[in-house]
Structure formats: C-alpha cells, structure tokens
Amino acid sequence: MSASDNPNKHPLSVYNTLGGEKQRFVPRDPQRVTMYVCGPTVYNLAHIGNARPVVVFDVLFRLLRHLYPEVVYARNITDIDDKIIAAAQAGERSIDAVTDEFTAKYREDMAALNTLRPSLEPHATHNIEAMIELTETLVEKGHAYESAGHVLFAVQSMPDYGKLSGRSLEDMLAGARVEVADYKRYPGDFVLWKPAADNEPGWDSPWGRGRPGWHLECSAMIRAHLGDSIDIHGGGRDLIFPHHENEIAQSRCSHDGDFVHYWMHNAYLDMDGEKMSKSLGNVKTVRELLQHYRGEVLRFALLSAHYRSPLNFSGELLGQAESALGSLYNTLRDVRHIDVDPEAVELAGEAAFQALCDDLNTPGAISELHALARQLHKSQTPVEQAWLKARLLALGGLLGLLQQDPEAWMQGGVDDDGLDAAAIEEKIAARARAKKDKDFALADAIRAELLAEGVVLEDSREGTQWRRA
C-alpha cells in the first residue's frame, strides 16, 4: 500500500533530479522508507549554506514520518579527508581531536536550527571494511583497476555513466579542465582507493596501506546501513556531479538494485547577491549567525524560499524572517491560555500540509500559517480559537517552527544584556499608576525609556504586556 492508496493520507510528490521532473513518491516498502543525505566533512564549522540541506531534509524527514510508519534517515559524518588531515597538521593536533571537536559543534549548530537527529549518523572511519569490500567487488567485476597504488573506477565500463547529471563522457571531457593523472587509463576515471603517506592516516588493504576516495564512503555506508536500494538520496546541487554520479557508478556496478529511486538536490545560498565563498570573505558560519539571530529565525529564513531555488541570504532577509516569525508567535501568545492537542489534527486536509506534499513547497506552507494566524486573530469563540491554534501548532511543527513558548519567544532574544523582566515589570507598574492618575506625560516617558532599551509595550483591556523589539 502506498500513501496514495490510503484515503487518510495525501500523496507526496518530489522533484527527481534523475528524470528532471516532479514525480509521485512511491516507497519500495511503505512500512519502512529509507533516506540518505550527504553530511559534513568535520574539519571546520558549518556555514549557513551547509545548513540549507540539513533544514530542508529535516522538513522532509518530519513529513515522511507523518506519512509512513518508519523512516530511516541516515546522514554521514565524513571524518577522513584531505582537508581534515590538513587541518590537523596545521593545528598540530590529532585527526581525532579535529573530527571530535567539529562533529560535536556540527550537532550543536544543527540542533540550534531545530533539526532532528537523523536515525543514523555513520562515520566513514567506522566503515572502512565495507569500502574495501565494495572496491574489491568492483575490481572483480571488471569495473575498477589498480594502478600505481591507486584503485580507480573505469567509467567507460558503465554504459549509462553520466545519466544523473545529463552529460556524456564526451561532454565531460570537452571542457578539458580535467587534469589527467598519468595513472588513469581514461581521464574521467575516479579514485576509489588511494595510498596513504606515512604521516597520513591509513588502513591496510589488498592494495597496501591507504585510504578511501571521496565518493566511496557514501556507497559503502548506504549499502551497509540501509541496503542495496534506498528511496531518497539528498544533498546540494553541486554534488550531482561528480559525487552522486560516482556513487551511482560504484553502487550499481557492484550490486544489483537501482540504488536510489529519488534524487533530491537543493540550490545554493547567495550572500547579499554574491556566491558565498572564502575568497570573497562572505562565508557566514551558523555559529556566528547564532550570535545575532535565534536559530528558529535562521530556520525560518532558510525555509522562506523553495529548496530548489537560489536564496539570497541577507541581513534584510533575516530581518523579515524575524518580523514574520514574531507575528506568528504574537498570535499564539494571544491564545496561550487555551489548551489544545496538535496531535489530534488530521493534517491531510490542511492546505499547508498539501503544499509541503507538493515537492516541499515551504513558502506556500508558510503563507498558510499566516492565513491561520489571521483567522485566529479574528476569531471570537474559544472553540474555534482552540481549533485554529491546534492546526497552527501542528503545521508549524511539521516545519519545525512555532514550538517554543510564545511568551518566552516574545520576551526573549539573543542578547542577555538589557533590562531583566522584573525591572521591566516594575516600570510597567509605575506606568500603570501614572496612567491611572492621568499623568500621560510620565506614562509616555516610561514607555519611551523602555523602548530605548528595546522593550515595546502593548496595552490592552487586560493590562500591558511587553516584548523585545
């Protein structure tokens, strides 16, 4: 039974890079959906661009969990790589010290964006044996060869190599930017296994002490942890070629099965209209941004555009995200005393849910959140308010948004300096007395004083409440 066969579910469509079109999602096993997303190379802090696929596929993970009984989501930790070795040597530290530090920081940063931990986080170095086995199989089957201590994949041995990225071998070499190593039989061949220098980490193998090539770990770990075939494989657009193309080559030439059914790729982030790059000096780490914006604001900003569109990540975007998110929390604050059960909401009929089922249309879903908020403001009856609040929370939860205490959200911020709540309440009380005495000059002075501290007052019949601007 697929989701589409269940009247209580809504069909999910995703854009499949393989085929270049939106397709109905049909899992191979509706009881157990499998998803793999390329994770970090742990040698430095994650930047906000790295966070986009993490947040996007987190939404997909949440959505799939609503649609299917079990979802196994694996995201690898690449803890062996040239850049890690370089970082360790530069810092005169051990490899482990580097990878442990940045694995921990990666988890902290992604948690701050309210992303769920994947079901599995396989480490490359824990799966070396599987990589060696995979390489041996490829050699046995005539798809790989040993040369000068390297083992290389022979791309010409695979008839439809290049299918994912939509290019032929001739096309790929036409650009002629390929630096041809003399140990390659064919310029497009790529490394499965390479020799390790004495001062580099290495593992014993049939080809001597060495370490894996870049693409190998994903193929080996997918097979080891998820099986020969999986439903969804995700990552950034830039990985389509060569990384994912080569994963396909490794996996399909070594074992039966079609490896991945749905390939999903997110577009890049720009920084103030320019590509984020180290040479431009405009790389922003998640950690840096968290100094100035709350994680949920960053998450909201990342979800404000469709994942396949480039998103210009600017201070203005973040300001808008903060305002928009604040208005939603403000709505929830007004009904904070109404108890609801978001679990009871049947999502299938919700427009926001349907938007997400249409290839993760997060901007569409967010607009529906605003529509619910507007209805909530206008509603006068507690029953209706409870119903709307439950829906807003349920749908927000699907996006990983709006799950914090609204009062705390409105009164909180990233800065710890400024007036504390008790001092603010005290001034509000003083202002209330002034208002009662019709001393509006004093009341306004107090309000202006608080505003200067970044505190905005909102009067109502029930009294005065405050929030941080």
Next chain:
RNA sequence: GGCUCGGUGGCAGAGUGGUUAUGCAGCGGACUGCAACUCCGUAUACGCCGGUUCGAUUCCGACCCGAGCCUCCA
C-alpha cells in the same frame, strides 16, 4: 565550449491559460489618552521580441541578462 536552471511589484518569494498569493516595508482608515498590537482598505508585477490562443506572467521560439556544474565545493 558542453550540460542544467532561472529572470515576478521597494524587498523576500509562491503560483496560475482568463479570478487578491503570502510576508516584510509604505500609504489611508478603525481601535487607542497617544502609541504598540490587531483589524479594514490601498498603490507598485510577472526581462525583451515574436508565435499559438477568444485570451499568456503562465504554452512555443528567438534574443538579452544571471546562476550552477564540467574530478573532491551544501
């Protein structure tokens, strides 16, 4: 050069062969002691040129502009 994807109002960003996207900011009004919040209303749009069509921002073609990839970058 090859392959791929885009160009929507001040900004961000959906979507559609004919009907208000939405948000942020702006303007007008209601509410308020005045504000804020909220509500109501409102201006600004679909790169350019052709074609198909009763009708195109939406389909087709050309053009201009931009982006990504072309061996280790999300």
